[in-house]
Amino acid sequence: MIYAYWTELRRSALRWWLPVLVAADLTVLYERGRWWIGVWPQTSVAAQIPAFYFGPLCAALAAWSAGRASRQGMDEQLAAAARPRWQAEGLQLAGTASFGLAAYLVGIVVAAVTSAGSAGPGFLWPGYLLLGATVIVGCTAVGHALGRWSQSRIIAPMFGALVCFVLLGSLSGTLGFMVLVGPPDARVAYWPLATRLLLTVAAVAVAVSVPKPQLRLPRPAHRHYGCGQAFSATTAVMAFAGCLAAYATAGPIQVIRPMPADYPCTDTMPAICVWPDDQKYLPRLSAMASRLGELPAGQFTVPARFYEQGLRGSQYRNVDFTIPEGAMWEVATAISIQIVGETFPKACTGATDDDTAAFFHAEFELGTWLESRLTGAPQPSSVHGGPPGVDIQAIGRLIYTTQESQLAWVRQRMATIRNTTCA
Amino acid sequence: MVEDVVSVTGLRQVYGRRMVLADVSFSLQEGVMGLLGPNGAGKTSLLRTLATVVPPGQGEVRVAGSVVRTGREARLARRGIGYLPQDFGYLPGFSVYDFVRYVAWLREVPRGAAHEGTLRAIEGVGLSDRMHDRLRTLSGGMLRRAGIASAIVGDPKLLLLDEPTVGLDPAQRLDFRALIRSLSSRAVVLSTHLVEDVAALCDTVVVLDGGRVVFSGRTEELSELAAPDAPGDTAIERGYMSVLRTGVRG
Numbered sequence A: 001m002i003y004a005y006w007t008e009l010r011r012s013a014l015r016w017w018l019p020v021l022v023a024a025d026l027t028v029l030y031e032r033g034r035w036w037i038g039v040w041p042q043t044s045v046a047a048q049i050p051a052f053y054f055g056p057l058c059a060a061l062a063a064w065s066a067g068r069a070s071r072q073g074m075d076e077q078l079a080a081a082a083r084p085r086w087q088a089e090g091l092q093l094a095g096t097a098s099f100g101l102a103a104y105l106v107g108i109v110v111a112a113v114t115s116a117g118s119a120g121p122g123f124l125w126p127g128y129l130l131l132g133a134t135v136i137v138g139c140t141a142v143g144h145a146l147g148r149w150s151q152s153r154i155i156a157p158m159f160g161a162l163v164c165f166v167l168l169g170s171l172s173g174t175l176g177f178m179v180l181v182g183p184p185d186a187r188v189a190y191w192p193l194a195t196r197l198l199l200t201v202a203a204v205a206v207a208v209s210v211p212k213p214q215l216r217l218p219r220p221a222h223r224h225y226g227c228g229q230a231f232s233a234t235t236a237v238m239a240f241a242g243c244l245a246a247y248a249t250a251g252p253i254q255v256i257r258p259m260p261a262d263y264p265c266t267d268t269m270p271a272i273c274v275w276p277d278d279q280k281y282l283p284r285l286s287a288m289a290s291r292l293g294e295l296p297a298g299q300f301t302v303p304a305r306f307y308e309q310g311l312r313g314s315q316y317r318n319v320d321f322t323i324p325e326g327a328m329w330e331v332a333t334a335i336s337i338q339i340v341g342e343t344f345p346k347a348c349t350g351a352t353d354d355d356t357a358a359f360f361h362a363e364f365e366l367g368t369w370l371e372s373r374l375t376g377a378p379q380p381s382s383v384h385g386g387p388p389g390v391d392i393q394a395i396g397r398l399i400y401t402t403q404e405s406q407l408a409w410v411r412q413r414m415a416t417i418r419n420t421t422c423a
Numbered sequence B: 001m002v003e004d005v006v007s008v009t010g011l012r013q014v015y016g017r018r019m020v021l022a023d024v025s026f027s028l029q030e031g032v033m034g035l036l037g038p039n040g041a042g043k044t045s046l047l048r049t050l051a052t053v054v055p056p057g058q059g060e061v062r063v064a065g066s067v068v069r070t071g072r073e074a075r076l077a078r079r080g081i082g083y084l085p086q087d088f089g090y091l092p093g094f095s096v097y098d099f100v101r102y103v104a105w106l107r108e109v110p111r112g113a114a115h116e117g118t119l120r121a122i123e124g125v126g127l128s129d130r131m132h133d134r135l136r137t138l139s140g141g142m143l144r145r146a147g148i149a150s151a152i153v154g155d156p157k158l159l160l161l162d163e164p165t166v167g168l169d170p171a172q173r174l175d176f177r178a179l180i181r182s183l184s185s186r187a188v189v190l191s192t193h194l195v196e197d198v199a200a201l202c203d204t205v206v207v208l209d210g211g212r213v214v215f216s217g218r219t220e221e222l223s224e225l226a227a228p229d230a231p232g233d234t235a236i237e238r239g240y241m242s243v244l245r246t247g248v249r250g
Helices: A002-011 A013-031 A040-048 A050-066 A075-079 A085-116 A126-150 A155-170 A190-209 A228-248 A276-293 A328-343 A353-375 A392-398 A403-418 B043-050 B071-078 B096-106 B111-124 B140-152 B170-182 B195-201 B219-224 B235-246
Strands: A186-188 A254-256 A271-273 A305-307 B006-015 B018-028 B031-036 B058-063 B081-084 B158-162 B187-191 B204-209 B212-218
Touching: A002 A085, A002 B096, A013 A050, A013 A085, A040 A050, A040 A085, A040 A126, A050 A085, A050 A126, A050 A155, A075 A085, A075 B096, A085 A126, A085 A190, A126 A155, A126 A186, A126 A190, A186 A190, A190 A228, A228 B071, A271 A276, A276 A328, A276 A353, A305 A328, A328 A353, A353 A392, A353 A403, A392 A403, B006 B043, B018 B031, B018 B043, B018 B058, B018 B204, B018 B212, B031 B043, B031 B195, B043 B058, B043 B158, B043 B187, B081 B140, B096 B111, B096 B140, B111 B140, B140 B158, B140 B170, B170 B195, B187 B195, B195 B219, B195 B235, B204 B219, B204 B235, B212 B219, B212 B235, B219 B235
Parallel strands: A271 A305, B031 B187, B031 B204, B081 B158, B158 B187
Antiparallel strands: A186 A254, B006 B018, B006 B058, B204 B212
C-alpha cells in the first residue's frame, strides 16, 4: 500500500502543481496582512486561510485526476482486480489530497517560524489547522466524486471548483467551514470541529465508493458479483447524511474561551491588560497608556485599568477593547468611549432635539480627540467613517497644537455637555 | 487427478433480449486454450465471465476448484487470474515497473513478493531494459508486452488474453508467440481472430458461434474436421470454417 501510494505521488501530474500551491499559500499568508505575526491563535487562523483558496483548486485537480481510470481505459482492469475499487480510488484521492495538504503544511511551518520570534506563550492552535485540513480534504473529495461521475476533463473540474468556491466563499460565514479571525477570547468548539472532520471522512467515503448515479438499471454487461458495492455505497451515503445532520445541529465553530487565571498588563497608570496571546502589543499599549497620562489633569475620569475583551466577566464584553487585525485605533476607540462614559456617567436626552444633538456632538468630538491623543496621530486613512457630524480632519490637526489650545477646546465641549438641559 | 484451473458448466449470459452465451461448458488445466469465433460470437463475454468481471446469468464458474458465487469469492478468485482485456488501459505517466507493480497491488500480490514478482514479469516479457521508461514512450508491441507483464505478475494460475495480437506487426506477433509459449506452464485462454496463432500456440481450442460452443477439442482435431470444399489456406482454417458452417459440437 505504501509503495502504491508513493507511486501515486511520484507519477501524479499534480506534482507539478505543488510549487504553485506553495506559492499561493505563502502569497495569501503574507499579502493578506502581517498583523497575525506574534499571536498564536491569529497565526493559526492565518495559516488556515489558504485552505479557502486550495479548496476549489484541489477540487478541480481531483476532478481532473479522478477520471483517469475511465479516460485511460482502466475500468475493466479495476473491475477484474482482487482489491476493491474503493481502495484504488482512495489511493488516488489520497495522492491528490496529499499535494494540497503538503502545500498547506509548508504554509503552517512558515507561519509558525515567522511568529515564533515575537509570540507569547503557546504554539499553533491545532483546531484551526484541522479546520483548514478538512476543507482541503473535503473539497478534494467533492472534486474526486464529480470527476468519477462525469469523467469530463473540463466540466468536472470547473464544476468541482465552482461548488467548493460557493460553499467556501458565499456561504462560508453561514456554514462555518472556515474562520477568518482568531481573537484570543475565542477558541474552536470541539464538537462542531468533530462533526466537520466526520463530514469530511464521510465525503471521502462517498467519493471513493459511490459509483456514477444511474437513472436506469445497470446493463447486464455491467452487473457485479454480490451486493458489496451497493452496500458500501449506501452505507457511505447514509453516513454522510448522518454527519451532515450532526454538523448542521452542532452549533458555531468558534466559542468563547474561558477567562485566563493570569494575564499581562502594562506597567503604567492606568494599566492596560491583554490576553497572554496578545502580549506582543504591550509596548504599543504602554505608549498609549503613557499618552493617556499626558491628558490635561482633572478633566477626565480615567479608569485604573482597561481590559481586552474576555478577560473579565461577560457583562464587560461590550465595554472592553479588542485588537482586530492589530489595529490600535480600535483599542483607542474603545478606551475613549470608556473614558467619556466614566467622565459623563449620566445618560442624557436633551430637552429639545437641538440640545440632544449638541450633547452627543460634543461627546463624539471629545471621543475622537481622545482617540487621536491616545494613538498620537490623526485617524488613519485605513479607518473609514467616524462619529456623525465630527470633523475628523480638524481634530487630527488639533492634536498638534499647544496643550493650552487643546484644553480650551476640551473645556468648550465639556461645558456643552454639562450645560445641556436633560429632559 | 489434476485439478481444473478453471471450469465452466452450463454458462448462460443474456444481455437484454440477446443470448450472448448459451450453455457453455468446458474446463481447462495447464496449457494454452484458443478461443475462436467470429465477431459477436461471445468470446469477450466469456473472458469477462471467466475473469469474474460479470457473474454468470446462469450456470457455474469454478476457479481453482472453488465455485465463484459472491463478491468475496470473486475477489479471492481474482488473485489467481491475470486478465488482459482487448483494449487494455494503462497509465501513460507510469513507468513499466510502476504500472506492473500497481497491477500487482490491485491483484493483492503479497508485499514481500511484489517487487520480485514485478521484476520477473517484466523480465518474462523482455522489457527489463525499458523497465524505467514511461509507458507513453513505448511502441504498440512493447505496450502489449507491458500489458502481458501486468497480467502475469504474481504468477496467476489462469491467464486470460483477449485479442492480444491486435495491432502487432508480423515480427511482433512472432515474438508474442514465443512469449506465450513461455507461459504455457499455467492455464492460458487466448481469444483471437487469428487461426494461425491458435495453430501455432494452442493445445486445445474452443470455437464459439452465436454464443454457443460449436467445437471444443484438441487443435489438431479441429484441423481434422476440415471439409474439402471449406474456404481457407491451411487445414485448421478450413476446419474452423467447417465447424462454423456445420455447427459441429466437440
